Amino acid sequence: MATTQMRTTARLMLAPSVILLLIWMVVPLAATLYYSFQNYSLLNPITSFAGWGNYYYFLTDPAFxxxxxxxxxxxxxxLLISVVGGTFLALLIDQPIFGQGIVRILVISPFFVMPTVAALVWKNMMMNPIYGIFAWLLSLFGLPPIDFFAQIPLLSVTIIVAWQWLPFATLILLTALQSLDGEQIEAAEMDGAGAVSRFIYLVLPHLSRAITVVILIETIFLLSVFAEILVTTNGGPGTATTNLPFLVYTQALLSYDVGVASAGGVIAIIVANIVAFFLMRIVGKNLEA
Amino acid sequence: MARNVTTAKRVGWSIAAWFVALLIFFPILWTVITSFKSEGAAIAFPPVFFDFDWTLSSYVEVQERSDYLLHVWNSAVISLGSTFIALLISIPAAWSMAFNPTKRTKDILMWMLSTKMLPAVAVLVPFYLAYKNLGLLDTKLGLIIILTMMNLPILIWMLFSYFKEIPGEILEACRMDGATLGQEIVYILTPMAVPGIASTLLLNIIMAWNEAFWTLNISASQAAPLSAFIASYSSPEGLFWAKLSAASTLAIAPILIMGWFSQKQLVRGLTFGAVK
Structure with a gap:
């Protein structure tokens, strides 16, 4: 039973957030859109209308x-590593093991490591071809070391990023797993269902929503991977590890081409929106429940 | 009924789980160990795990050479500052939507969430240019503004979901007793919501502390928080692994501990309540 006065107050309290977020969203977006149609370089103060030129340039650049x-x-x-690995890890941790709490903490920890630290630790101490841990492990088997960032640059970056996101997937899937009805499993067990069919017909359907959530949220963050690339390969060798955000960064802050970078930004928005569309539907459904 | 598990099975699962967990944790453990080595021992091949002269010299040198404490201070000011400001803005908003919902509340919540989907790189250019003109490049204030706005939607969402769990009858009762709106928020709601607010705070501090897009692009030397400072170790001027490890250990330790405490609420916050 809200009075009119209450409603007014409620609106007033909501207003700052709405107004700030509106400004936060609209102003930079409008600016990006505007710049994307301008010939504008930080090196050259004269700007002019570019039409679709920046988009044409960005889209036809072989780097794109x-x-x-x-x-x-x-x-x-x-996604593949974190969802598949995360499912198995969650199942493993969910078993009756000693020190489950500590195992959980150990597994989730990489998620809290800041991206620049994760990338540098992996780049140097793990993947260095001369002194790194992998070089040592390979040498134990008499194998030659791998020069990770020269031979398999993109895979190396993928491994580093996956190390950070596998814990996230594991944590979410484990939480979902622990809400699974134990009696159902027991009943299936008594009816003679093997571990594999229990997994396929009971566990996996139960996890499907959590898996979807993991895929969508990770996709949003993974579309913007930046720091890991900056501190390990700087996008190279060549453009071997340049992703969309890094390409926009190169255009803007290294080539000073505001117009083209903005066009790239608009394209990044379009890509992100396709993913966001699906995520919002799932989250929205949950809001009604 | 607890499932009967034979001890042998339990030991087997435990060994497997511990093995995988230690494997995943290893890079962090290795960083901590390396931070206590001398630079020579850090690049020893084959690697030495425990049998070396443990020393704190890297920690001392990191501070002396790079004014490390300045970056710790920057990180603290930026992450705490942005969290605090965002909290001040989001509590009233979450309160308003949780206890005085309108037809549009759901739409507003969804719209707020959608602002999170905007890729940072898309607005890098206008922010960079505006900050350059306003003199906000490489300032703590500039980063606080961005991080506040970035985390605002998540804060509102989390607080909203915690407020929602407070039974409405309590509010009715205290309104009957003639409590004003201010009293209601300060004396009734806030204490009840403290656990929720605390975990929301932790998550927000963690995310602000670890943020590594804006900090790398907007800050240089003066306002650089740890995430940006550590990136300066990527220059190939030599192998300073012990110092890199010491700087890294200090940078991740507080957040790691916070993360351990907040991991349960984390799931809820990071999935916007979709998984509890």
Whole structure:
């Protein structure tokens, strides 16, 4: 039973958030759109209308198609590792094990490591071809070391990013797993269902929503992977590890081409929106429940 | 009824789980160990795991050479500042939507969430240019503004979901007793929501502390928080692994501990309540 006065107050309290978020969203977006149609370089103060020129330039740049492919490979690779690995890890931790709490903490920890630290630790101490842990492990088997960032640059970045996101998937899936009805499993067990069919017919359907959520949320973050690339390969060798955000960054802050960078930004928005559309539907459904 | 598990099975699962967990944790453990080595021991091949002269010299040198504490201070000011400001803005909003919902509440919530979907790189250019003109490049204030706005939707969402769990009857009762709106918020709601607010705060601090897009692009030397400072170790001027490890250990330790405490609420916050 809200009075009119209450309603007014409620609106007033909501207003700052709405107004700030509106400004936060509309002003930079409008600016990006505006710049994307301008010939504007930080090196050259004269600007002029560019029409679709920036878009044409960005889309036909050979770096663009490779950036799209790299973005997809990176997102896809990390998703594959984190969802498949996360499911198995969650199942493993959910078993009756000693020190479950500590195991959980150990597994979730990489998620809290800041991206620049994760990338540098992996780049140097793990993947260094001369002194790194992998070089040492390979040498134990008499194998030659791998020069990770020269031979398999994109895969190396994928591994580093997956190391950060596998814990996230595990944590979410484990939480979902623990809400699974134990009696159902027991009943299935008594009816003679094996571990594999229990997994396929009971566990997996139960996890499907959590898996969808993991895929969508990770995709949003993975589409913007930046720091890991900046501190390990700087997009190289060549453009081997340049993804869409990194390409926009190169255009803006290294080539000072505001127009083209903005066009790239608009394209990044379009890609992100396609993903967001599906995520919002799932979250929205949940809001009604 | 608890499932009967044979001890042998339990030991087997435990060994497997611990093995995988330690494997995943290893890079962090290795960083901490390396931080206590001398630079020579850090690049020893084959690697030495425990049998070396443990020293704190890297920690001392990191501070002396790079003014490390300045970046710690920057990180603290930026993450705490942005969290605090965002909290002040989001509590009233979440309160309003949780207890005085209108037909549009759901739409507003969804719209707020949608602002999170905007890729940062899309608005890098206008922000960079505006900050350059306003003199906000490489300032703590500039980063606080961005991080506040970035995390605002998640804060509102989390607070909203915690407020929602407070039974409405309590509010009715205190309104009957003639409590004003201010009293209602300060004396009734806030104490009840403290656990929720605390975990929301933790998550927000963690995300602000670890943020590594804006910090790398907007800050240089003066306002650089740890995430940007550590990136300066990527220059190939030599192998300073012990110092890199010491700087890294200090940078991730507080957040790791916070994360351990908040992991349960984390799921809820990061999935916008879709998984509890």
């Amino acid at each position: 198609s490779s950036a799209v492919v790299n973005t997809l490979l990176l997102v896809g690779g990390v």
